[in-house]
Amino acid sequence: MLLIVALAQFAMPSWAATEAAPAGTATPPGTVSPPPASDGTTPPAAAPARPDGPTEVKVGMYLTQLLDFDMSKRSYYASFWLWYLHDNPDYDPHATVEVANAKSDSVKFASLDTSKGIRWHQEKHGAVLAEDWEITRFPFDRQKLVIMVEDGQSDTGRIRFVADSKNSRIDPAATVPGWTIEGFDLSAQDVTYNTSYGDPTLSEDSVYSRVVATITVKRQGIRLLCSLFVGFGVAFLLALLTFFLDFDSMAGSRIGLCAAAVFAAVGNKYALDGYLPPASTFTLADVIVSTTFASILLAALAVVLMQLTHKRAPRFARIANLLLCLATFAGYIGVNGYAVASAA
Incomplete structure (x- = not known):
């Protein structure tokens, strides 16, 4: 009888020897499931560390x-x-x-x-x-x-x-x-x-x-230089033109050209600011903007100087007008020419 029982246990198939774990069996230590995400899915886990290095x-x-x-x-x-x-x-x-x-x-x-x-x-x-x-x-x-x-x-x-x-x-x-x-x-x-x-x-x-x-x-900046900075060039030419007008007969025209130059420069400045991000350094664009407004300022200064001196000292007024014209032209062309050549 004992021999029959032993033979029956020996012949039992492997699948029959494996039973489901009881409902109360605990999870083995060290096995941790990641918490579910808010939408019910499990977020991706980081790659496990390997014993032989990363x-x-x-x-x-x-x-x-x-x-x-x-x-x-x-x-x-x-x-x-x-x-x-x-x-x-x-x-x-x-x-x-x-x-x-x-x-x-x-x-x-x-x-x-x-x-x-x-x-x-x-x-x-x-x-x-x-x-x-x-x-x-x-x-x-x-x-x-x-x-x-x-x-x-x-x-x-x-x-x-x-x-x-x-x-x-x-x-x-x-x-x-x-x-x-x-x-x-x-x-x-x-x-x-x-x-x-x-x-x-x-x-x-x-x-x-x-x-x-x-x-x-x-x-490729040549075309962009010509198109995006054209307003500053126009403002400079308007300011330069004021030096060639006779003050006795065209004083009002000189003042009007200075005002037109200011509007052209300010309009171009707004367009440029919308194209570029803020910068913490002094850029080529800042050089062109600054020299343009400086040219307009010199032209306006010449108008004031002529108003004060053209009757009392006409010769001095003509010389001062010429010198301011040359300084405006040489300064604008020289500074911007050097800056553009250095950047290009």
Whole structure:
């Protein structure tokens, strides 16, 4: 009888020996589920730390479009492909990587290919990117546009980016009207944030890995100089013209031309301020604006001087008028000519 029972237990199939855990069985220690988000979904988790060090992720970029350069709004639009190569099955860059300097970003065509012996992710971005435009030499400025790609959840202890600079470039068909694309560079760097984000294992700072694409573009500024600053040129010529009018018979005309020059300069200044962002340095545009108003001021000063001296000392009045005319002309042409030549 005992022999029969022993044989029956030995012959029991493996599936019958496995029973469901009782309802009150506790979750094994160390297994913690992330809290659900407000919409009921589970937010993506940071990549787990590996015992052999952080996961190395090779990141590449192919830039297809540059559009909508808007200096007043400090932004531009770029369309580009990103890819990630790594060997960590627990890491999903589609869920945690962000474009750090994007005002808005749309992602499509996210994919994963594991058929080549490595985890190869791809995705396409269309982003409006924030840019701090350098306008010191405007309209002959050279800009270094940046696109910053960073993992928003995993620090350098878990994820470390490496730039795939060999395969990263700009599409030859990508053009920007009024600009010349001079270069493209992709590099990896560590970024330190002066906070632990509440991580109890960190003392002060936290460090994240980032890949930065730098696009160098040069503005074709001659046409823009002629069109955007034409009002200042007209104001200067109106101010200069006042020196050639006889004060005895055309004093009113000289005053009227000075007033017209002021209106032309002020109108052009408002248009220029709407085109450019505020700047903390003295720019080429500031030089042109300042010399224009200085020319109008000299023309107005000549009107006042002629009013005071043309009857009592006519010879002195003519000499003073000539000297102020020469100073206005030479100063405006000399200062602006040098500034434009230096910027170009």
